[in-house]
Amino acid sequence: MTEKMAATRRWIFLSCCIVCLLSACQLSQAQNRTFEIDYLGNTFVKDGKAFRYVSGSIHYMRVPKEYWRDRLEKMYAAGLDAIQFYIPWNYHEPEIGQYNFEGQRDFVQFIKLAQEVGLLVLIRAGPYICGEWEFGGFPAWLLKENPKMVLRKMDPTYIKYVDTWMDKLLPMLTPLMYENGGPILMVQIENEYGSFYTCDHDYMAHLRDKAREHLGPRALLYTTDGSGDGFLKCGTVPGAYVTVDFGNSFNPQKSFQPQRDYEPFGPLVNSEFYPGWLDHWGYPHSTVNLDVFSKALDLLLDYGANVNMYMFEGGTNFGFWNGANYAPYQAVPTSYDYDAPLTEAGDITDKYIAIRQVISKYKQLPSMPIPKNTTKTAYGKVEMSFMATVQDALATLCPKGPIKSQYPLTMEAIGQWQGFVLYRHTLLGDTPSEPKTLDLSGVRDRAYLMINQVPQGIFDRNGQKTMNITLKVNETIDILVENMGHIGFGSEMNNNSKGLIRNVTFGGSILTGWSIFPLTVENFKPSSLSGIYRDKPFRNGNLTTPSFYVGKLHVPKEPTDTFLDMSAWGKGQNLIMSSSMINVGRYWPYVGPQVRLYVPKPFLAPSPTINYIIMFELEQAPCDTADKCTVEFVDQALINATPHKPNFEREETKFSRKRISV
Template sequence: MAAVSTVVIVFITTVISFSALISKVNGANFTIDYDKNTFLKDGKPFRYVSGSIHYSRVPQYYWKDRLLKMHAAGLNAIQLYVPWNIHQPEKDKYDFSGQQDLVAFLQTAQDVGLLVVMRAGPYICGEWDFGGFPAWILKENPTTVFRTMDPTYIKYVDQWMDVLLPKLKPLLYNNGGPVIMVQIENEYGSYFACDKNYTTHLRDKARFHLGKDVVLFTTDGSSDGFLKCGYIPEVYATVDFGVSYNPAGSFKAQRDYEPHGPLVNSEFYTGWLDHWGQKHSVTDTNKVAKSLDLLLDYGANINMYMFEGGTNFGFWNGANYAPFQPVPTSYDYDGPLTEAGDITDKYLELRQIISKYLPLPDIPIPPSTPKANYGEVQMKFVATLQDALSQLSPKGPIKTQYPVTMESISQYQGFALYRYTLKKNVVSQTLAVPGIRDRGYVMVDKVPQGVVVREKSTNVTITGKQGATLDILVENQGHINFGSGINNNTKGIIQNVTLDGEMLVDWMVFPLSLDNINPSNIPLGDGPKSAAGLMTPSIYEGKLTISGST
């Protein structure tokens, strides 16, 4: 038996060595030439001009279309984030299928002719819910300190990286795939913790899974203050910044930490994101084009945001982004490509600049995605929220003395209904919900009383009889994704509720899901009620008929 084992081991070693030999013969190699301040691809000087694309925001059907449009713009690479929370929605559930098929996306990019700069996380920012962190970690430990060596956090980071990184290894450029570089964390110098043990731990984890030859890098803002905590020994430091007419000044911080090697702007902002409730951001096309021209003429490697400015990702409260309604919009767009795949004037202008430094591929620019006007959709009332509770919350409520967070009942997105039975008559008394996260719709026996909102008013005046049902429909509008606020990120009602100063106890909390709604099986009830310009939250249905070719 021992002899057989020995033969097998020798055989495997021979195959690996042969594979490595083939790789060297074929010249598949991506490295940094510090002496000549450049990347080397297959032994030759190389400069990448890439664009960011988030596969998690683009329907799988359109992946190739968007990638072709990026390649047609003259880009030779793409840059992408990996959102941990879409691939591990539950602690014991991983999903790399369909829309979440990361490997298929990377292979499509390679088929199109694009290299890949991978931002593997675990934190990605990316104007994405919780910066990519899965909210179920808050159920395991609501006081977790993220992006540090906190025991709860690092336990699950290690488990995640042990799943993700082996999937990336065969896709590294040196192994015949498209991935030329892998980022460690993301803009860590902007975070308060400055935990060097954490960042070196991530570096070592990446080296263990990906090998010693892969190019690892960091990205931070373009000042020494950011790189002080963002820099990781033995990991190449890059910077990010927007429109600049002073390339030497913009890259000074990178040169302070990397005196030699290629200049890299890992996030050149072609536009800017929108914050909830604020004016739409617009970045002048001519200024972006002029800046790009100067940076490329300076010899820099550039990654641009291709889909920029038309998404409502959050409010800025002076310290943190709190993402609201993270659903892409495509009107009045400010990026080179819209979320709908439309070519903009900015796209054409930047393509012209890129053509001065890289040869354009011999392919036509794919057309903008076809659209049609399908007219109005008539909506029909189905049931109030309360009448549909048996379907919205099939397992029924959680009974609790005090309000509990959504995460504690495994409701990581969407809505939860908090219910209390009035123990006495109430006439125009103040209901205080200081722990509302993020918006609560208050009703008594289905009659709207008002709305409590985290960043505005957390009090509302209510009236009701003894025995009446007080409902607070709470919407999680997105977990904070930036700054120290990610560590205060539970949702629902996270503090006690008072009525006229008296604490309310004995609650029922219903986690709500729309997945299994069947309108034909919901009792009609007595319809919605209205008061103070509000109506009872209700379910409506409509039919949309789509005709024509796709």
């Protein structure tokens, strides 16, 4: 053996020894890491020492991945010990058996990044999460598999899919548990189950046992429910520590009494304490007084409680994942963002400073400075041009063509989980000339009626559902239906089909023979249309055919955050296509309160790449003249306004529109 070979062997041996020693050291450290409950001491115990956490909620799916570190560092700089977040089932299993944990959906990387920043983690694993999220986190394909299944109980179909999901999810969390060297302190069982009508104790026990199977005997499990004995009666399960949630309270002892009724000893925990509250379409922006909140937080911490507060939601306008509950118009819940300690764009607010000051009374703050707010740029106006009506673009939006059916089918029945479906019927036979009632009582949630592409009116599940109209033989009836988001809480979650859920009648007779087009608006690209179909959309009064409008934004250098202002537009969705297609979110400025959409830096590309701004306008584009057909990128948010009223009647008013033919 040569000296070189001997040296190589010695190096390999030494390396193996070092690796073994490091592994043994890490194993020893992991074995010494404990997080437990000292019931007699009324406290958590971390690594043998009493521990109280102050935590903040942040949702990885609502924050661009490029900004995860920025937001986490700001939370750490506020003095927080931990973060708490949900894991939405539908975000990771959009189709049965098709899982996605990459990129924006890589929550494992998010957890590791939180640990790197210095934060511990509390996980709300579901399967139900609420969270102002589409269908409360449930995948809408559940409704196709068995429309009669009852959610959140030991329904055989439901449990089969829950078990498959949990068997996929929980093993990903196991190595990240605190006792295994990770940052996860606790994992929540279900979410506010005591507020749901099913009250199935076997179901909660099943979820507990499933979590214990994967996470091990040392994992600390917990439940969260409203602070009332009626909620805790159904929401708790033996083997999971009972916590409660409540808002501003100046009497912590009274607010925590329901928890004490179920946990006479142990740490006091408020798992959802609200600096702000969610908004609904058509209602004023919700706010929570800063002084009131600060005083309530101070009292909670002085009382020795563990607290998790909604620090930041962020990015809630992203595409269809904006969690709308139709009750009647629940918006993307951006009120958390603008009345919260951190805005949707991650900016520091007065409420952030106040929280930091309160926390500083009870623990030493990190020595790090508060990270700076990101730069915002007003890129100015972008000229928009009409490109195509929804009918013109059907081949692009629905490349596989329509589904033929005798009767209308729900969105779920055809595998369309979010977005839009166009239902088409051609009237056959003899039709009297006098008006008859067209009945769309089965619309879920909002529909646009067109005859030969000419708009006739708007139908809404909580507004107008019928219209008197004259139809002629061989006319094409198009009904574009928008899914405004599957209901995310309450018993109506079990009646959650979208599209047309009942037959359409005309003069009392059922219309049969339908072509159903499931639409993917992200398929629309300026280059996807082979030619110009027409100069402008069809119009009836001030209501225009749902159409696509396109403009070009040139960013001269490195992009920054910005806000898209479309105050003069009606209702629709905005998309931006640069290196990829991004569904930025819904807009509805005349209803409000949100008027401008947050556009993060990662959505834009610098020149020479063109940023195509795409507006899918459903009701009324301000494009009578070229100078008005614009959107504007500004450097300020606008969350509490209704900048204009539509020139057509609101859906609460019965339409009696003049019939216009092509």
